[in-house]
Amino acid sequence: MNENDFESRLILRGRPPTKSHGFVNPKLVRGSTVLYENCAQRQTIGARRLEQEEIYGLYGTETHFALEALVAEIEGGTRCQIVSTGLAAITAPLLAYLRTGDTVFVPDSVYGPTRRFCDTILRRYGVQTRYYDPLISEHQLRSLIPSSLRVMMVESPGSHTFEVQDVPMISKVAHEVGAKVFMDNTWGIRTFQPFRHGVDVSIQSLTKYVGGHSDILLGAITVTSEEDWAWLRHGVLDLGQYASPDDCWLALRGARTLAVRLDRQGESALKIARWLADQPEIQRVLHPALPSCPGHEFWMRDYSGSCGLFGVVFAPQYDYQAVTAMVDALRLFGIGASWGGYESLALPTSFTITRTEGSGNFGGEMLRLQIGLEHTEDLITDLKAGLAVLRSHSSTVRDESILTNP
Ligand SMILES: Cc1ncc(COP(=O)(O)O)c(C=O)c1O
Numbered sequence: 001m002n003e004n005d006f007e008s009r010l011i012l013r014g015r016p017p018t019k020s021h022g023f024v025n026p027k028l029v030r031g032s033t034v035l036y037e038n039c040a041q042r043q044t045i046g047a048r049r050l051e052q053e054e055i056y057g058l059y060g061t062e063t064h065f066a067l068e069a070l071v072a073e074i075e076g077g078t079r080c081q082i083v084s085t086g087l088a089a090i091t092a093p094l095l096a097y098l099r100t101g102d103t104v105f106v107p108d109s110v111y112g113p114t115r116r117f118c119d120t121i122l123r124r125y126g127v128q129t130r131y132y133d134p135l136i137s138e139h140q141l142r143s144l145i146p147s148s149l150r151v152m153m154v155e156s157p158g159s160h161t162f163e164v165q166d167v168p169m170i171s172k173v174a175h176e177v178g179a180k181v182f183m184d185n186t187w188g189i190r191t192f193q194p195f196r197h198g199v200d201v202s203i204q205s206l207t208k209y210v211g212g213h214s215d216i217l218l219g220a221i222t223v224t225s226e227e228d229w230a231w232l233r234h235g236v237l238d239l240g241q242y243a244s245p246d247d248c249w250l251a252l253r254g255a256r257t258l259a260v261r262l263d264r265q266g267e268s269a270l271k272i273a274r275w276l277a278d279q280p281e282i283q284r285v286l287h288p289a290l291p292s293c294p295g296h297e298f299w300m301r302d303y304s305g306s307c308g309l310f311g312v313v314f315a316p317q318y319d320y321q322a323v324t325a326m327v328d329a330l331r332l333f334g335i336g337a338s339w340g341g342y343e344s345l346a347l348p349t350s351f352t353i354t355r356t357e358g359s360g361n362f363g364g365e366m367l368r369l370q371i372g373l374e375h376t377e378d379l380i381t382d383l384k385a386g387l388a389v390l391r392s393h394s395s396t397v398r399d400e401s402i403l404t405n406p
Contacts, residue, residue: 006074006190007259014070014252026066028249032057050233052079058237063245067252068220071210074255075185075202076193077222079229082248083241086205089219090184091117093201094151096235097180100126102150105174107134107165108357109158111184115354131356134163135295141173149177154199155184156192157295159339160349160368161360162286162311164295167302171198180228186340190262191305195224201232208340209307212254212261216247261342261373265308268379269371273310275380281318281387283364286311308371309339311349313364314390322393323348323365329389332374332382339370344379346370 012018015026034054036042045055052065060068064082072080083089094117098104106118108131118129132144134156152174156165171181175198183199185192186208194202204210206218221236223229273287284292287310288299299306314323327335333346349366371379 009073010070010255010258013073014066014255026249026252027062028245029054029061029063030245031061049237050230058240058242061245063248063252064243067206067248067255070252070255071204071206071220072222074189074258075204075220075222076195077202077224079224079226079233080220080222081232081236081241082206082243083219083221083236084243085217086186086203086207086219087113087117088241089203089205089221090114090182091121092236092239092241093182093203093221093232094118094122095239096231097151098122098125098127099150101148103128103130103146103148104151104153105130105132105145105149105179106153107132107155107158107163108355109134109161109163109360110153110155111159112352112354114153114155114184133357134158134165136170138166138169138173141170145173145177147177149174149179152179152181153184154181157187157288157293157299158360159184159187159309160311160353160366161362162288162293163360164288164293164298164303166295166298167192167194167197167199174198187307187309188303189307190259191303191307194222197302200225200228205340206251207338209258209262210251210255210340211247212258212340212342213250214338214341214343216250216254218243218247218251262305262307264373265371266306268373268376269308269310269369270306271376272369272371272379272383276312276383279387281315281390282312283315284313284362286313286362286366307340309368310371311366311368313362313366316364317394318365318390319393319395320348320350320365322390322395323367325393326386326390327367330382330386332379333369333386339368341370342373344370344372344374 068080154165174181180200182201183194184203185194186205202222204220273285276282277285286293289306327346333344336345347368349368
């Protein structure tokens with residue numbers, strides 16, 4: 001057995017050693033107050049703020065540290081901080097690093113709530129957000145960068161439109177002006193090693209595949225340098241960010257089966273994506289492993305696989321009403337946000353997409369599919385029936401108003 005294999009690491013890390021006496025799993029430790037042996041010990045704890053030690057509940061418990069060790073390992077980093085949600089794993093490091101007068105670059109394809117945070121809270125604190133085309137060229141990117149750039153965000157692929165970004169190029173350009181690179185790497189868990197491609201701060205929504213059962217919310221932020229750890233750790237603790245140990249314990253349990261679920265869901269999704277690509281109702285499949293996906297060449301170069309989340313663009317004669325009629329008719333696909341759980345989901349996405357840089361016009365209604373652990377053929381049969389409903393709603397005139405955001 002090679003302990004460096006992803007599968008083995010998921011089993012061995014974040015739990016007591018195999019040859020120890022005791023239960024297989026780490027303890028679920030809940031707590032706020034930690035008792036010190038004497039006053040002298042109490043006086044030294046402030047200096048240990050950066051350590052992952054049981055000092056006070058906020059600083060984490062044995063359960064948090066086990067999950068942090070495991071996620072750091074998966075991401076290829078050295079230190080990890082668990083926070084309450086995936087969104088908090090984005091907003092907390094942004095607040096920790098950015099100051100009034102700074103600029104943050106954010107891909108136009110970014111997860112909606114990240115955009116909202118930038119446009120509201122960051123703006124109020126005097127931080128300017130500049131959105132950029134996720135497929136921007138090196139030359140274009142260089143020409144846009146101001147001296148105030150402090151953080152370059154990447155989210156690859158975009159979680160609704162699936163553009164795969166050229167992360168090494170973007171990181172190189174950002175580092176030339178001394179900016180830090182933050183990546184939302186939730187889609188690329190296991191298949192993209194952020195720190196080998198120039199990322200400084202890697203973000204995971206553990207709500208998705210690590211939790212894996214649609215029953216918790218949790219986020220993780222991983223770094224590789226002690227300098228970044230100091231920025232991050234102080235920022236997160238100063239914000240009072242905390243995650244429930246019960247949720248961390250569930251995430252640890254989910255992580256043990258992460259590899260098999262990713263294999264199965266990824267395989268099933270690719271088979272379904274290929275099948276959909278052959279259907280006349282589908283104009284384009286946005287699956288990073290298929291050439292029809294924008295940035296596919298970067299996926300080929302930098303990723304070792306895919307997961308169960310992808311999108312499709314319908315032929316122009318199918319409007320929003322037709323797509324919703326199709327989705328309502330599906331029996332095995334729930335209608336819901338989030339992804340990475342064991343169950344399949346379908347979500348019409350055109351109306352949720354906001355763009356300011358003109359990128360992302362795919363010329364048809366869009367649907368995002370999260371492929372779960374149901375039998376692949378059952379899912380195809382369900383989609384086949386759904387496409388028949390879609391066809392019965394085809395129109396010659398497309399209602400453009402439906403593409404406007406609410
Ligand atoms: C790409 C991406 N990042 C972050 C998040 C936020 O995660 P959470 O729901 O845990 O806050 C989501 C949620 O859908 C997401 O899709």
